[in-house]
Amino acid sequence: MNKHIVLASVSAMALSTFAKAPEKQPNIILIIADDLGYGDLSAYASKTISTPNIDRLANNGVRFTNGYATSATSTPSRYGMFTGMYPWRNPDAQILPGDAPLLIKETQYTLPKMLQKAGYSTAAIGKWHLGMGAGNVNWNETIKPGAREIGFEYSNLIAATNDRVPNVYVENGNVVGLDPNDPIEVSYKKNFEGEPTALTHPELLKMKWSDGHNNSVHNGIPRIGFQRGGKSALWVDEDMADYFTGLAKTFINDYKDKPFFLYFGLHQPHVPRTPNARFVGASGMGPRGDAIIEADWSVGEIMAELDRLGLTENTLVIFSSDNGPVLDDGYYDDAVEKLGNHKPAGALRGGKYSLFEAGTRVPFMVYWKGKIQPQVSDALVCQLDFMASIAALTGQKLGKGFDSQNTLPAFLGKSKKARTELVIEAQGRTALRMGDWTYIPEYKGRERNKTGNELANIPGGGLFNIKDDLGQQNNLLQTNQKMAKKLAKRHKKITGR
Numbered sequence: 001m002n003k004h005i006v007l008a009s010v011s012a013m014a015l016s017t018f019a020k021a022p023e024k025q026p027n028i029i030l031i032i033a034d035d036l037g038y039g040d041l042s043a044y045a046s047k048t049i050s051t052p053n054i055d056r057l058a059n060n061g062v063r064f065t066n067g068y069a070t071s072a073t074s075t076p077s078r079y080g081m082f083t084g085m086y087p088w089r090n091p092d093a094q095i096l097p098g099d100a101p102l103l104i105k106e107t108q109y110t111l112p113k114m115l116q117k118a119g120y121s122t123a124a125i126g127k128w129h130l131g132m133g134a135g136n137v138n139w140n141e142t143i144k145p146g147a148r149e150i151g152f153e154y155s156n157l158i159a160a161t162n163d164r165v166p167n168v169y170v171e172n173g174n175v176v177g178l179d180p181n182d183p184i185e186v187s188y189k190k191n192f193e194g195e196p197t198a199l200t201h202p203e204l205l206k207m208k209w210s211d212g213h214n215n216s217v218h219n220g221i222p223r224i225g226f227q228r229g230g231k232s233a234l235w236v237d238e239d240m241a242d243y244f245t246g247l248a249k250t251f252i253n254d255y256k257d258k259p260f261f262l263y264f265g266l267h268q269p270h271v272p273r274t275p276n277a278r279f280v281g282a283s284g285m286g287p288r289g290d291a292i293i294e295a296d297w298s299v300g301e302i303m304a305e306l307d308r309l310g311l312t313e314n315t316l317v318i319f320s321s322d323n324g325p326v327l328d329d330g331y332y333d334d335a336v337e338k339l340g341n342h343k344p345a346g347a348l349r350g351g352k353y354s355l356f357e358a359g360t361r362v363p364f365m366v367y368w369k370g371k372i373q374p375q376v377s378d379a380l381v382c383q384l385d386f387m388a389s390i391a392a393l394t395g396q397k398l399g400k401g402f403d404s405q406n407t408l409p410a411f412l413g414k415s416k417k418a419r420t421e422l423v424i425e426a427q428g429r430t431a432l433r434m435g436d437w438t439y440i441p442e443y444k445g446r447e448r449n450k451t452g453n454e455l456a457n458i459p460g461g462g463l464f465n466i467k468d469d470l471g472q473q474n475n476l477l478q479t480n481q482k483m484a485k486k487l488a489k490r491h492k493k494i495t496g497r
């Protein structure tokens with residue numbers, strides 16, 4: 001790997017003139033699954049599911065056992081990853097509707113902008129969930145600002161989640177396959193007159209909702225939000241994996257001679273779980289397990305393409321998940337009934353939406369053939385640190401004022417030291433991990449959400465030694481008040497809360 005000469009005195013502007021792409025900058029592929037849990041991969045010791053393609057990355061790279069997303073839901077998690085800033089600093093960084101404006105400011109420095117400066121071609125393919133447009137989006141015109149304005153030269157995205165309208169692909173700001181004679185309209189406030197919904201037309205449904213998800217129906221699946229028109233542009237959920245995987249392969253082929261950065265946002269195993277017919281029944285666990293196997297297939301396809309093009313040894317591949325697992329997330333799809341002995345969170349407590357470990361501690365691995373010694377690492381690492389670490393890798397200088405820390409040696413398996421502390425977030429609530437301890441301040445509210453996920457609203461708050469008590473069963477807040485005070489103070493110092 002070539003290193004740039006970095007002169008501490010030159011300003012960021014002047015630096016960019018030096019930052020020409022060196023010959024051998026590695027390609028970088030960042031694959032982020034959606035709601036994949038710590039226990040959902042065979043590489044993380046699950047005996048109930050087989051994920052050989054992701055396992056290849058895990059077993060031949062650094063497999064982290066203390067790898068975190070910043071948040072227990074998607075939008076803030078991805079915000080932290082791309083901006084290098086804690087998402088709880090931005091009160092708008094919460095689960096966004098499909099018509100939300102772009103959450104990241106055009107003036108904000110981002111991971112993809114930094115890589116563009118380093119000479120990379122950049123692409124975002126798959127799940128986005130960071131908003132697009134400036135509010136009141138007209139989906140029939142080019143939507144701006146969007147992925148391009150925050151550093152992605154090419155993008156092909158679902159605006160929010162697969163359960164939210166609009167159910168169309170947006171390529172470089174344009175809805176794919178739109179017929180101008182059938183314009184598309186989106187609302188999160190009220191239905192369009194005369195349009196069917198899950199409530200008025202239950203006979204249209206091939207999948208039933210258990211919570212929310214009873215607005216517009218498309219492809220037999222009830223969604224969040226209302227959509228009218230745009231019929232020719234509607235995606236087919238069961239083909240989504242093929243669609244995005246194909247695009248990722250095309251991008252890799254088109255840019256094989258340049259250094260490239262590909263963010264690939266898998267939509268699995270988020271609801272609605274709609275694996276292609278090829279994967280139906282593959283897991284024996286129903287659609288959730290089958291969707292994980294489909295995601296594993298996608299990863300295998302991308303790796304095979306790198307191999308075929310001879311790029312594997314010059315490509316850093318990172319795989320992780322945006323937040324922890326959930327079973328019933330608003331649809332009846334047998335996730336609970338067919339789970340069997342599978343443990344989506346492994347030995348961790350909680351899941352998606354939770355401040356307990358399984359909300360944010362996720363599968364996390366870094367693979368670079370020939371450059372990384374295969375190993376398991378217990379270093380405390382976070383997706384927040386991709387920005388500063390990739391800055392170090394590519395010879396970029398990240399200015400002050402970012403939460404992102406350079407933990408590159410840990411990512412490359414050269415050190416077992418990374419962070420000493422991390423603030424995690426779940427739906428606006430925060431907690432502190434420091435060393436072997438986690439401190440969860442007292443939050444009022446339900447113990448579990450409607451569909452059964454434990455949120456970690458603990459009367460009086462919680463203190464856990466997660467080295468001795470990985471499953472967070474013993475609240476030591478009363479018995480170790482000294483430690484509780486120490487972490488509470490530190491939590492307050494960082495967050496102001």
Ligand code: NG6
Pocket residue numbers: 034035072073074075095129161163211212213224270271323329330
């Ligand atoms: C919730 C949805 C859930 C999922 C989540 C976002 C309901 C009842 N639940 O509000 O189904 O879409 O938002 O998930 O509507 S995330 O992984 O993108 O953050």
Ligand code: CA
Pocket residue numbers: 034035073074270322323
């Ligand atoms: Ca998610």
